Amino acid sequence: MPTPTREIHLVARPSGLPADGDFRTVEVDLPDPAPGEVLVRNTVLSVDPYMRGRMNDVKSYVPPYRLDAPLDGGAVGVVVASEDPALQVGDTVLHGAGWREHAVQPAKAVRKVDTDLAPASAYLGVLGMAGVTAYVGLTRIAEVREGDTVFVSGAAGAVGSVAGQLARKLGAAKVIGSAGSPEKVAWLTDELGFDAAFDYHDGSPAKLLAPHGPVDVFFDNVGGDHLEGAIFHMADHGRVAACGAIAGYNATAPVPGPRNLAMLVSKRLTLRGFIVTEHHDATDEYFRVAGPWVANGDIRHRETFVDGLDHTLEAFRALFSGDNIGKMLVRL
Numbered sequence: 037m038p039t040p041t042r043e044i045h046l047v048a049r050p051s052g053l054p055a056d057g058d059f060r061t062v063e064v065d066l067p068d069p070a071p072g073e074v075l076v077r078n079t080v081l082s083v084d085p086y087m088r089g090r091m092n093d094v095k096s097y098v099p100p101y102r103l104d105a106p107l108d109g110g111a112v113g114v115v116v117a118s119e120d121p122a123l124q125v126g127d128t129v130l131h132g133a134g135w136r137e138h139a140v141q142p143a144k145a146v147r148k149v150d151t152d153l154a155p156a157s158a159y160l161g162v163l164g165m166a167g168v169t170a171y172v173g174l175t176r177i178a179e180v181r182e183g184d185t186v187f188v189s190g191a192a193g194a195v196g197s198v199a200g201q202l203a204r205k206l207g208a209a210k211v212i213g214s215a216g217s218p219e220k221v222a223w224l225t226d227e228l229g230f231d232a233a234f235d236y237h238d239g240s241p242a243k244l245l246a247p248h249g250p251v252d253v254f255f256d257n258v259g260g261d262h263l264e265g266a267i268f269h270m271a272d273h274g275r276v277a278a279c280g281a282i283a284g285y286n287a288t289a290p291v292p293g294p295r296n297l298a299m300l301v302s303k304r305l306t307l308r309g310f311i312v313t314e315h316h317d318a319t320d321e322y323f324r325v326a327g328p329w330v331a332n333g334d335i336r337h338r339e340t341f342v343d344g345l346d347h348t349l350e351a352f353r354a355l356f357s358g359d360n361i362g363k364m365l366v367r368l
């Protein structure tokens with residue numbers, strides 16, 4: 037018997053911040069799993085800034101979402117029917133068929149997760165892509181070293197909050213963060229051990245970062261004025277891990293670049309972008325290195341939950357107004 041279920045389709049390419057009319061919730065009958073497949077009831081969905089880029093019809097490192105088809109993205113759920121001996125009914129799994137209540141997936145496309153180690157939702161954040169991204173950016177891109185001063189933009193988000201704490205564990209002497217509210221700033225300094233943090237609504241990052249430089253490593257999640265501000269305060273031979281540029285994701289025209297790029301030359305800076313999914317071996321390494329720090333509380337994390345499939349778009353849009361502290365998730 038097919039399972040009736042709901043999924044969210046993209047029906048129009050958004051211009052600017054995605055609008056309700058760009059999406060439709062569709063009821064479908066899921067087929068029973070075929071041999072080698074499992075049926076998963078999703079319990080938590082991830083919404084991520086990179087999904088905004090996939091809503092555009094442009095060639096990038098991941099293909100655009102198709103119109104009139106379900107969106108996808110990270111999800112965790114429980115196996116409710118299995119036609120593969122590797123997975124049992126009741127197993128909790130991580131997979132890529134989010135934005136929907138149920139998914140039929142090949143067993144090899146889902147990964148069983150250990151819920152004794154951490155709640156399932158953590159595998160979408162601190163023990164998932166966000167954590168690995170922070171690790172790759174610091175260790176393989178910016179190559180953080182003992183004694184470095186590290187600045188993290190978007191520091192109270194999923195990636196940024198891990199990046200700041202990891203930087204310290206990897207030897208940074210001083211960690212500075214920027215975020216979008218006093219509550220977030222207090223979380224960074226009072227609970228996560230950042231040495232300093234500022235709310236970028238209080239002035240330009242160039243001005244607010246000035247008392248804390250020079251910066252050896254900049255882990256940039258925001259771009260725009262944050263990148264320009266950081267370049268002003270980078271130390272000679274500083275390294276920038278360009279992780280994201282969320283300030284421009286909803287822009288309807290090309291965003292102007294930093295006006296001080298000539299400082300890349302005068303300060304002999306390295307600015308290097310990266311995509312976490314290219315670093316296939318990094319997940320195991322991250323679990324080995326940072327898993328114990330997450331388990332013993334040296335690396336702390338927070339999750340912001342929005343409830344119900346009908347609120348998935350709201351949760352996604354809230355990434356751009358900064359309503360999340362830590363990882364933004366949708367609980368079904």
Ligand SMILES: NC(=O)c1ccc[n+]([C@@H]2O[C@H](COP(=O)([O-])OP(=O)(O)OC[C@H]3O[C@@H](n4cnc5c(N)ncnc54)[C@H](OP(=O)(O)O)[C@@H]3O)[C@@H](O)[C@H]2O)c1
Nearest residue numbers: 085193194195215216257279280281282283310311312358
């Ligand atoms: N390179 C990779 O492989 C990779 C992988 C994962 C994520 N990323 C990137 O990493 C960044 C963070 O992703 P995440 O999943 O951890 O999301 P997140 O930081 O948990 O959520 C997004 C945050 O961005 C901030 N923000 C939104 N608009 C802003 C603006 N105009 N100016 C300044 N801050 C703004 C908001 O916080 P405030 O309240 O502080 O404004 C919001 O909470 C994104 O740029 C994402 O694209 C890259």
